[in-house]
Amino acid sequence: MTISPCRSSFFVDYKDLHQLLLAVQEKCYENHSQQIVSISLPIDFIDPLVVLDKFAQANTLNFYFENKSKGEAIAAIDAITKLEITGKHRFSKTEEFIKDCLKNVINFGNTNQPFGATHFFCSFSFFDQHHQLDYPFPSATIFLPKLQVAVKNASCTLVVNNLIHGDINIQTILRELQSQIKTIQSLVNYSSNIEISPANFIKNQITNSGIFKHSVLSALEKIESKHLIKIVLADALDVRSYNSFNLFKSLNNLRQLHPNCYVFSTSNGKGQNFIGASPERLISIQNQQLITDALAGSAPRGKTPNEDAANANDLVNSNKEKHEHSLVIDFITQRLSQLGLFPQILAPRLRQLSNIQHLWTPITAVVPANIHPLKIVAQLHPTPAVAGAARDIACEEIRRYESFERGLYAAPLGWVDGEGNCEFIVGIRSALIDGDRARLYAGAGIVAGSDPEKEFAEVQLKLQALLKALV
Numbered sequence: 001m002t003i004s005p006c007r008s009s010f011f012v013d014y015k016d017l018h019q020l021l022l023a024v025q026e027k028c029y030e031n032h033s034q035q036i037v038s039i040s041l042p043i044d045f046i047d048p049l050v051v052l053d054k055f056a057q058a059n060t061l062n063f064y065f066e067n068k069s070k071g072e073a074i075a076a077i078d079a080i081t082k083l084e085i086t087g088k089h090r091f092s093k094t095e096e097f098i099k100d101c102l103k104n105v106i107n108f109g110n111t112n113q114p115f116g117a118t119h120f121f122c123s124f125s126f127f128d129q130h131h132q133l134d135y136p137f138p139s140a141t142i143f144l145p146k147l148q149v150a151v152k153n154a155s156c157t158l159v160v161n162n163l164i165h166g167d168i169n170i171q172t173i174l175r176e177l178q179s180q181i182k183t184i185q186s187l188v189n190y191s192s193n194i195e196i197s198p199a200n201f202i203k204n205q206i207t208n209s210g211i212f213k214h215s216v217l218s219a220l221e222k223i224e225s226k227h228l229i230k231i232v233l234a235d236a237l238d239v240r241s242y243n244s245f246n247l248f249k250s251l252n253n254l255r256q257l258h259p260n261c262y263v264f265s266t267s268n269g270k271g272q273n274f275i276g277a278s279p280e281r282l283i284s285i286q287n288q289q290l291i292t293d294a295l296a297g298s299a300p301r302g303k304t305p306n307e308d309a310a311n312a313n314d315l316v317n318s319n320k321e322k323h324e325h326s327l328v329i330d331f332i333t334q335r336l337s338q339l340g341l342f343p344q345i346l347a348p349r350l351r352q353l354s355n356i357q358h359l360w361t362p363i364t365a366v367v368p369a370n371i372h373p374l375k376i377v378a379q380l381h382p383t384p385a386v387a388g389a390a391r392d393i394a395c396e397e398i399r400r401y402e403s404f405e406r407g408l409y410a411a412p413l414g415w416v417d418g419e420g421n422c423e424f425i426v427g428i429r430s431a432l433i434d435g436d437r438a439r440l441y442a443g444a445g446i447v448a449g450s451d452p453e454k455e456f457a458e459v460q461l462k463l464q465a466l467l468k469a470l471v
């Protein structure tokens with residue numbers, strides 16, 4: 001892997017780049033092969049969401065990921081190479097695909113910039129097989145974008161990936177790069193407008209309150225008879241708007257309304273988008289330091305500081321909520337240990353979001369270089385935070401109780417780089433957007449002592465928070 005220099009903001013040494021591209025092409029001719037040239041440049045500060053809005057097309061894959069509290073946002077547009085998988089072994093196939101691609105990458109420019117060099121964007125579905133045959137996303141989608149713009153704190157990086165082979169016109173690549181940089185430069189001072197104006201929808205609850213509460217009661221009987229310890233039951237809400245949903249405005253609303261969450265969106269290149277604001281990180285790995293969240297056990301935020309503190313107090317002292325939470329900690333620590341890791345459980349805390357608060361225990365571990373992030377994703381997904389315990393029985397029961405396909409709901413979604421760094425979140429509090437239609441998803445964990453009314457109210461609270469953002 002060669003790295004050529006690249007200097008200040010928006011400075012591209014086109015002469016160096018031209019020579020590199022010609023040399024790469026020559027090798028491609030000789031070997032009848034293809035190479036990926038990844039160009040990383042520091043750029044002036046720009047909002048990646050504005051870049052997404054400018055460049056994303058309905059017929060291309062794209063991805064957006066933002067964590068406002070960490071000062072990070074990343075937009076990935078169009079794919080130079082992709083893998084779509086339906087069925088089993090999707091995590092190991094993804095790992096293989098990424099490793100194969102990385103063998104063919106030549107880096108140019110400043111790869112040490114935050115989010116410099118190649119990043120692969122991945123979305124998985126909850127189950128490895130869909131029951132709904134026309135569900136619009138495969139069980140796994142992985143792509144290396146053509147264009148990636150990322151912000152970390154005040155630093156902004158552009159990555160342009162190019163596929164080089166014998167027949168490609170190098171001059172065209174250079175011209176395209178110049179034109180992309182010009183367009184991006186023109187967006188530097190563009191700020192996204194805040195538009196929190198809830199739209200008017202026609203709504204249709206998939207599982208009505210009666211059906212949902214009946215499922216909770218039935219699940220409680222199975223818990224009582226020891227068939228299960230916990231199950232996470234989700235509900236879906238179908239809405240139809242008078243106009244097509246606007247991805248950019250909806251994401252912008254989500255980040256204003258849920259600044260402590262991960263705001264995300266991913267597309268299938270056929271016009272559908274899966275978006276949401278999730279508080280739950282599956283794993284992030286930075287320089288071999290892994291962190292994962294055990295997040296389960298909930299209470300609404302109070303309307304006054306006193307009510308809020310009382311709700312928080314009830315939550316941290318509730319044996320039922322603590323039991324629900326500890327199932328997740330136990331599962332995560334066990335599964336990480338099975339991989340040979342030594343998980344450290346940090347002090348429990350509250351995760352307070354705009355509408356809801358959760359019991360939260362971060363768990364850390366050091367990841368040896370030989371364990372690929374996707375092995376850990378495969379080992380953890382789905383945790384009892386979104387499935388239940390015992391997990392496989394809970395998954396079977398979920399299929400029985402829920403009348404809709406979970407699809408990408410409650411599944412891993414994130415990025416991996418070539419150095420073993422990654423960030424995957426759990427796609428809860430999410431919606432599948434298709435033109436003027438959206439299906440919203442949210443769920444709640446059921447354990448012994450759960451109250452069907454309260455669980456239903458919790459799910460509605462989560463759905464409403466999402467609905468408020470869609471425009």
Ligand SMILES: C=C(O[C@@H]1C=C(C(=O)O)C=C[C@H]1O)C(=O)O
Pocket residue numbers: 232234280295296297298358385386410428429441442443444445446462
């Ligand atoms: C399943 C969801 O959330 C999960 C369920 C929680 C609970 O029941 O307390 C809390 C956080 C998440 O682990 C969802 O929001 O869809």
